[in-house]
Amino acid sequence: MSVYQATTSAPVNIACIKYWGKRDTKLILPTNSSLSVTLDQDHLRSTTTSRADPSFKKDRLWLNGVEEEIKDGGRMATCIQEMKRLRKEVEAKDSSLPKLSGYAVHICSRNNFPTAAGLASSASGFAALVSSLAALYALPATPSELSLIARQGSGSACRSLFGGFVAWQMGFKPDGSDSLAIEVAPREHWPDIHALICVVSDDKKGTSSTSGMQRTVETSALLQHRIAHVVPARMEAITAAILARDFDAFARITMQDSNQFHAVALDTDPPIFYMNDVSRAIIALIVEYNRVSVANGGKLKAAYTYDAGPNAVIYAPKENLKEIVELIINYFPQAEPFKDPFGLFGAAGVQGKVVDGFNPAVARPFGVGAVKGLIHTRVGDGPRVLGAGDGLLGADGLPRAD
């Protein structure tokens, strides 16, 4: 008897031009286009196995070992249903195919990063869900077509269907059929872009991005100006910067857009804060690091960006990562040794220090734990189809024990 199963992994992406606000909350259609860098799955990924079987009674899903309810009309149900619909179209054209669209599915998903890290897993998670079903169903769909479905799971998930540098075009049609992700450039175009994720502790429960962004749409007087006048120009400018591998322009726009996203969050009633004093201090460090470079006739060497939380993601050309790690560790001592996936440091490990000419007073040193982890990664590829050996479901169709 055949086992119909596929396993894929999908990457995290971190936006440079931020998505904030929906014009349709059910279809997840955004009020502005956005653009992100896909991070390397070698370091951060969601892995998902999907299996279709006539013996399964209903669709079931396990996330990190815990079964999640698939609510009728909910986002997971929508994605699964849309994927079955695409399978059904394929089956209608080729009657020799097994009728998988009629079987229930079991889906098992794992993130290789702890939820406590504060990294949004919905983007990689829904991208892995959609791409594993696409593999299971052997769909001929392109990543952009799949992005239409992943988008309905979690808006930013649509951008995790591609590697490299990815735009989510907001589209204009009411049915959302033109609100999809496209590849601006593959990772191979500019593999030099590295990222340092600074996982920041926070004692405050943040506003969820789903509810927060709609409060901004309803109450911010500044958001409409951002949507109509700022983002379209920035999308063009950062696309040009990526195509030209112009890090200076890329960094400037990235930092400006992170700031503006947090500005419109703050302009919301009641205001929404995602960054805290540690986030602010990291911004001050990067601003000073860039200032020293520019003062010496150089260009911007790093760009910070913050999503709906206090964590910093610092983008930089690979050659600057050593200085950046030293800089961060100088102000934010770490409990654990720095994991050094690119071998920047020798056996002695990292010593905190700052570049010549850096004004150390721009931030005060924090205690151990203020930045509770550092993850060094880089631009990465899109979803990967994995072998049967990587499957997360056992012979019984339930999650395998670890």
Place this chain on the structure above:
Amino acid sequence: MSVYQATTSAPVNIACIKYWGKRDTKLILPTNSSLSVTLDQDHLRSTTTSRADPSFKKDRLWLNGVEEEIKDGGRMATCIQEMKRLRKEVEAKDSSLPKLSGYAVHICSRNNFPTAAGLASSASGFAALVSSLAALYALPATPSELSLIARQGSGSACRSLFGGFVAWQMGFKPDGSDSLAIEVAPREHWPDIHALICVVSDDKKGTSSTSGMQRTVETSALLQHRIAHVVPARMEAITAAILARDFDAFARITMQDSNQFHAVALDTDPPIFYMNDVSRAIIALIVEYNRVSVANGGKLKAAYTYDAGPNAVIYAPKENLKEIVELIINYFPQAEPFKDPFGLFGAAGVQGKVVDGFNPAVARPFGVGAVKGLIHTRVGDGPRVLGAGDGLLGADGLPRAD
């Protein structure tokens, strides 16, 4: 021999619609109108004595006991020169008057609040300077006319020429002759407005407002929208709220405009942060305090506002101040007993507590010193002319010993 001397005191004001951005940095002409509440001089004031004497060699000024250089072409020199010009006009019309405009002046000024409190003293300071010279010179000028001169010392100083609720009309003329303060309503119109100033510790040196606001003008994509479309409507709406003594509307607009000012500061490149984690926590407390009231069918009971620093000013009707002080002290224990100028609490002092239905998890309790002082005050009157006994200069024309 006559002594030509006058002493005045002038109040602090805290804006509800914020001034941020100049269209003329020399004349201090703002990019938008603003509106403030004048605070009571019984609690916070600058006191200034000005004396003109033919024996004085040059204009001199002492601030809190320390002599300040009066730089040619600087803001203090401009104010003194403008006041002498007005005196000269008066002298030209009445030849019997002593020719004070030709004498040098000695000016001695003191604030009754410590500079370390982080309260901007430039508004009350320049208002006291200008009003003491106006008294010395027996000028027939109205407060609005004097505000034209105080504005050139420090923009927001123009609003300290009136008590009560004061608008600074941005004006449109290039020479600034229509950029002046007007009284929206005197304190007697709405004496019920009280204020609690929470003095917040900060370990970060903030960006000066003078340089910060021009960086915003140059780099924020959102500021122009605020100037053109948001502030004019808010000025009208808050004026109507004040005239109607509608605290709910007053509070809503005040909080929205504080948020938006900090939003455009954050939209600046590099971004400017004035609020810190303590400021954010105070906002969360006021938001929750209001939420409970609205959930019980009531209205907004308090409004926070933040200037270019981490201190909170909480406006509220007098009847709510007891609850607000208890709320703040519940999360921010104080080293010193609460100074209770309005006798809200008995001899036992304040016990921290929250109102029924308040969700205590909206903020975590901080340690002693995070809020390093609380000042309870209320809407106040405009500059006062004081008696000779309050003079700050001795017979020798130098500051008197304390």
